[in-house]
Amino acid sequence: MTTTDKPYGWSPDMHVPLLEKLKADLKTSMLQKNETLRNAIRQIMSEFPKLTVPLTLESGKKSFRLKTAEEITNDDILDIIRGLVKSEKTVISLKPEQSPEYLHILEAYLPKMASEEDIRSWIEENVDFSKFKSPTQAMGAIMKHFGKQADGNLVKRILDERKR
Template sequence: MSMQEDFRAGLKVAMKARQKDKVGAIRILIGEFQRQPEKELSDDQVIAIIKKLIKSERELLAAAGEESSGFLVEMEAFLPRQATEEEVREWVGANIDFAAFANKMQAMKPIMNHFGSSVDGNMVKKVLLSL
């Protein structure tokens, strides 16, 4: 079952359990799915939509001077497990030869290709700058 189908099924469960924040988050996600040109989305596309909504919510919260919201907590829970900074450092240390690149930031592409959607680009940038 795809993530998109999981959310449709999860909406019914959340509604029956009266989980207000979760129902709201899933409804927003389903609305975003329907705005896409394709009706059936891949899991990577679903994850990209979730990340976009998280980024937007963080920007709104920062503008309002708040730290978190129920919506943000629910959206982050929908993401698959993210790679930790230590995991990225280990992989970079074992697999990246910085002599092959003009500068450290050029190593972003192979790192992002390896980790895919399980890592945040800003975190990888922070790791590279600290090396």
């Protein structure tokens, strides 16, 4: 089953804010009595109190307040999901008998990562290695282009191959 076959998940080309999609999927999961999906979405939403806005009070003291639903961006939620995916991968590595279904649900809400071929072709077309003393110095430009869509370890491995 691919992510397009699933009744849940999100991608930037849907033109729907991720928060709205999560709320709709939560409602659907409750109607369908899909506890695993419901619990995964609730876990994501339970992290929202970590999203804050810094404030400076009249006394000059620094403080913060929680972000309102209107202030929560797709990037905020994606960062939360990435953190949950990372911790779930750690749990699965320690307890291989653990079901990866929760992990698959979380990953369905993340945008597709850039493939190794995508990264290699972009590097060939856009990076002039004559400007760098070492190929790994191009990492900043590459990661700036791909952002969180590229795995830094993969980019580093591709650049390390150029050194040889």
